[in-house]
Amino acid sequence: MATDFALSFLQLLVIVTIPSISLSLTPDGLSLLALKSAVDQSSSDSDISVFSDWNENDTDPCRWTGIACMNVSKFSDPRVVGIAIAERNLRAYIPSELGSLVYLRRLNLHGNRFYGSIPDQLFNASSLHSIFLYSNNLSGPLPPSLCHLPRLQNLDLSQNSFSGPLPSDLGNCHQLQRFILSHNKVSGHLPTGIWPQLLSLVELDLSSNEFSGSIPSDLGELQSLSGTLNLSFNHFSGTIPSSLGKLPAAVSFDLRNNNLSGEIPQDGTFANQAPTAFRGNPSLCGFPLQKPCRTTNSPQTAQNNSGSTSNSKSKKGLKPGLIILISAADALGVAFIGLIIVYVYWKKKDSNKGCSCTGKSKFGGSDKGMSKFCPCSCLKGLPSNDSEVESDNGAGNGAEGQLVPIDKGFSFELDELLRASAYVLGKSGLGIVYKVVLGNGIPVAVRRLGEGGGQRYKEFAAEIQAIGRVKHPNIVRLRAYYWAPDEKLLISDFISNGSLNSALRGRTGQPSANLTWSTRLRIVKESARGLAHLHECSPRKFVHAEIKPSNILLDNDFHPYISDFGLNRLISITGSDPSSSGGLLGGALPYIKPTQPDRPNNYRAPEARIPGARPTQKWDVYSFGVVLMELLTGKSPETSSTTSPSPTTSSAAAAAAEIPDLVRWVGKGFEEQKPLSEMVDPMLLKEAHAKKEVLAVFHVALACTEPDPEIRPRMKTVSENLDKIGT
Incomplete structure (x- = not known):
């Protein structure tokens, strides 16, 4: 007994006194x-x-x-x-x-x-x-x-x-939203019966594999699908099931490079598809391919065709004299049209009052040193609405300054801009913004970018043209720009009712009484459409990188307009301080110095806070999610100051520590299942009917603010989900 006790005590002593690595670390x-x-x-x-x-x-x-x-x-x-x-x-x-x-x-x-x-x-x-x-x-x-x-x-x-084959029990993944299997060697037939069970699936990509057999008809029951149904670069054969036409209208097909045959169905979603969706299938025919399907001619049709052929053969050719007469008439017509063109050209040249197409613009009136807009579209170095940007040692560098219209039908002279009444709307790191009322009473917003970048005109103009081509009802339109070595200005539409930030905070720090739930829901829906357009449909597929309430402007009817996209790139090209007071227009427009440094952007995604990180569209999705939370709760997304990462903390961990308090607070509220009344803006509690809609927008906001950018939805999906709310 004493021996056993001594042995047990010795084992305990060994465990306590000998350090053990495995015991110090969690499982x-x-x-x-x-x-x-x-x-x-x-x-x-x-x-x-x-x-x-x-x-x-x-x-x-x-x-x-x-x-x-x-x-x-x-x-x-x-x-x-x-x-x-x-x-x-x-x-x-x-x-x-x-x-x-x-x-x-x-x-x-x-x-x-x-x-x-x-x-x-x-x-x-x-x-x-x-x-x-x-x-x-x-x-x-x-x-x-x-x-x-x-x-x-x-x-x-x-x-x-x-x-190997696709698992036959894939239908048991009831919560699956995105299944991406492209560029593998998976083979065999696609199983049937599993697709109606995937009620949450929004993305399916099986491209570049070795699938064969026919396309299952029950793929058409994926009613949550959005984006692209991608089955390209496989070995699918047979006809395309017409049931795919029942998929949501926003779905696009990619069925390229298979062995599909027969006529392309024309019902439902098929009417929205482009020809590229079906190329690489030699045996496919019908719209939208430029390959009509062969039809079997009846004996009567064949007889009619042969009759018409014989009749055409029996017709006699034109007489030589008639051919000569027709040729002479054609020649006279061409000569007459040429004379008209020459007359219009010289008339237009005279009406320009000395404006030539040599890259030089006219200096006029008492505004010495101020360049006057020249309407010639062939000025070298100046892009017209329909021309590409060219460069030239003279005008290509904007040596004497040019006011260039982006939008047809919207033009004015530089001296008109200088004579107009103006006052400062605001100042930020992206330049000073003025409201300028032109002589015709139309107000415009003028943003001053700075003085530098004199040798980068071609790059600057290319960026401007890309921005100017973005046209959407919920995006601020760029109308014109001014370029000179010592001055760069952007002229855009003036939106009359301030920003969403001022509507949420205003002078009292409380939301405007006009921000009812129906108004807020319309603001988020239309803002999402505008941002999705920037991501998906704009020439550059822009990343805004600065989505926040101050960059969402409102008109008198509280319709939103996204502003200030693409400016970071323009500022980097000019390479100077946009708040400096020099330049051609430095004394013409009022100037203010900032009274305090810009506040940190608490709407940025965690990964955006890592030094040197490159902006992505998922940054915008996160920022938009924070804006949604602010609209729902009425709270400002201040960054937590209670947790400061240690010097040894990784950059990713440091970024995660900077998640706004608002995102943490909302996430914790849903985890603890707090009542909705404790989380939403008290103003919204008066609209009891909106409870389900508020809850649905909360879920969209939570998806947008996922810490992992890979999990966040595309802005197009966010917009589609918001559009379903309240309809």
Whole structure:
């Protein structure tokens, strides 16, 4: 007995006195160390610096690069909810130990060289809702346990080497929203019967695989689908099922490069498709392809055709004298038209009062040194509405200054602009903005960009032309610009009712009484349409990068207009301080100095706060989500100052720490299932009928402000979801 007691005491003493690494780290941390061990550390081109702070002596992994944690309950330690180690060129396999991370929600390993198959044990991580493994070297069949994840929403396995058939139980992924499998080697027929079960699917991309057989007709029951149904570059055969016409009108098809045959259906969504959707299928015919389908001629039709042919053969040709007479008449007609053209040309030249097409504009009146707009469209270096930008050593650099109209029918002279009454609307890092009332009583907004960039006219003009081509009812129109080496101005429409920021705050700090729920809902719907147009339909597919209430202007009827897109690029071209007082117009328009530095932009996405990060459209989606929350709650999105990242914290973790308090507060409110009355603007409580609509907009805002940009929806999807609310 004494011997047993002494042995037990000795074992306890050994456990206490001998330090143990494994006992100091949480189980989640130990599972993550398996991922670090799975990486080939000897690979010379792998960026293994991501693991430099993965210290096995830490108590938990929550400060490790690429790891996100959360307190899942009030009494538990933080648990790992996200892994984001992307584009590091790591050569590794996926360890099965990751399946023990039961609270893991997001797994993002894209842009590496992970090889082998996906272990079945990974799907024991039952909280997973997003898996991004695209652009790796993964192979083998698709895991049969794929749909054992009850919360799976986003699955992107594209650009790998997966093979074998599509799992027949894919229909069990009831929450799946995005399924992207392009550029693999998956083969076989698409199973039928699974597609009606995918009620939440918004994106399906099966392109560039080895699928064969016919296209299932029940694909037409994917009523949540938006964007593109992409089945291109496969081996599908047979006819296109007409049931696809029942898909939502916003869906576009990509059925290129298959073996499809027969006539393209003409009903429903098919009427909205372009010819490119069907190219590469030699046996397809019908609209919109320029290949009519062959029709079987009846005997009567054949007889009529032969009769008409014989009749045409029996007709005699024209007599030689008649041919000569017709030729002479044609020659006289051409000569007469030529005389008219010459007369109009000289008449127009005289009416320009000395304005020539040499790149020089006329100086006129008492405004010495002020250039007058010259309407000649052939001025070198000055883009007309329908011409491309050219450069020239003289006018190409805007040596004497030019006022260039962007919009046809909207023109005025520079001296008219200088004589007009003007006052300052505001000042920011993007320049001073003035309201200027022209002689005809029309107000315009004039933004002063600065004085520099004199040698970059061609680049500046190209950017201006791209901005000027953006036309949408909810985007501020650019009407003209002025260029000179010492001055750059943008002239756009003046929107009369201030910004959404002033409507939300105003002088009292409280929302305007006019911001009823119906007005707010209209503002967010129309703003979303404008921003989606910038992303999807503009020539450059612009990224705004500064979406906030002060850049959403309102007219007298509270219709919104997105402003100030593309200005960051123009400022970088001018390369000078837009608030400087020099330049040709420096003394003509009033000037103010800022009384205080610009406030930080609390609407930016977490990844936008990382130094050197390149703007993306997902930045705009996040910022728009914060604007939605502000409209719903009436609260301002101030950045938390209680958590300042330590010097050793990674840039990604530092960015995550800068999530606005408003986003955290709303997210926590929904997690704790707080009553809606505790979260919304008290003004909206008066409209009891709006409860369901307010809740629906909250869900859109939460999707927009997902920390992981890969999960955020496209702005087009956001707009479509908002348009469904209240209709």
